Amino acid sequence: MRAARWSPELMAGQPGTERGVLRHYVGGRFLPVDATFPKISPVTGRMILEVAEGDEETVDTAVSVARRALHGPWARTSPDDRAALLRRIADELERRHEDLVAAEVADTGKSVSQARTLDVPRGAANFRAFADLIAGAPLEAFQTTTADGRRALNYAVRRPVGVVAVVVPWNLPLLLTTWKVAPALACGNTVIVKPSEETPSSATVLAEVMDRASVPEGVFNLVHGHGPGAAGELLTSHAGIDAITFTGESGTGSAIMRSAAAGLKAVSFELGGKNAALVFADADLDAAVAGTTRSVFTNGGQVCLCTERVLVQRAVFAEFRDRLTDQARQQRYGWPADPHTQVIPMISHGHRDKVLSYYHLATQEGATVLAGGGVPTFGDDRDGGAYIQPTVLAGLGSDARVNREEIFGPVCHLQPFDDEDEAVQTANESDYGLAATVWTSDVHRAHRVAPRLEAGLVWVNSWFLRDLRSPFGGMKASGIGREGGRHSLDFYSELTNVCVEL
């Protein structure tokens, strides 16, 4: 298999770029480039690509072609037609597998092995999941005899919501973009994708995939943009948008909600988290240590589902603490293309500074640093990147800022608890409510504890194990709504209930 190496040369010659510049894709074509912004490698700190900067005119054009497409041939497609198209897109994503791996790795510095096993396969999987769902989607229907003896048949039909803004973050770019675009298209909507300015590459390859799969023009649109007041904000506040789906920080979520309020736009938010792991004394400690190492350090801790608070029953606290600390110290550094690499850089120097500021805050708050706590030195180009040490902290209470605020890096804080109630209460002491893990060998305890946790997602003796039909999302500051299975169909479609008197 061709080694993954991302460079403008690789992108050059693909329709998505011009002179190594990533382009917008609007109305079925890649637009000529004028203003651009740089894409910096998180591995070396060097500029690797230029990206077209979307302005008001770009966004306006995208919204109008997307609206026009809503009423073109696309409107006359059946669920089966759209399922067939989603399957073609999945096939084309699989054909571009290595380019997508290279794109994700270049943009994020994540390991090739993770991109090959987690990020990129989920692209095709998301499209296949929603193709299956929409092809066999039953209609909701009831037969009624009312109290006054009248009889009726009620059935509900789905129609698309309309033009959907898809705003996605930089941590799992392809996974999250396809997680939203697939159901949106399945339900007959048209979309405008605004990827993070940090991760423009896989979205551009996705546009090439759409082009190659002959998605009708205007159905899928891609607009790049950089920073506040740019394409992202222009898109989510645009009068021509009917619904907004966003994954990212809670603060950005509430800003989007404010701009959506005027037009009463439907919003689907998957936001931040401060996820807890509950490790009971009766857990299989090997599994709990391995699983928590994964849930803390995967993708450099840059996954909304990652664990940042580890609550351990007192009887096994010392052993678990020492074993997790060893795992943190043994995390392997390496270049992204090295299949054994586990430590990846933060997405940018700015984000690394944020994570590092929490490492310093933790010591100011009185924490013990059991592993990491700083920045590694390589003695090569990676010293120009945004690397940071995997870190394990202990010694603080639930009220510490390090235990309340999302850090979004390769770091966790360990805290002991005595009994089940204390574990649940401590886990629930959070403004967030996204994900949790429960490690126990007592099946009754698992079923007792999981539903008591104020989280949208609870994994028992596992983490990030996904059935794409199950409800996915968070409560409290972690989000609004659920994605996955029919929950996505409900967000990406309007229902019309038809009542016929019999």
Ligand SMILES: O=C(O)C(=O)/C=C/C=C/O
């Ligand atoms: O696994 C999923 O479907 C998903 O949405 C993951 C989200 C992770 C966010 O950081």
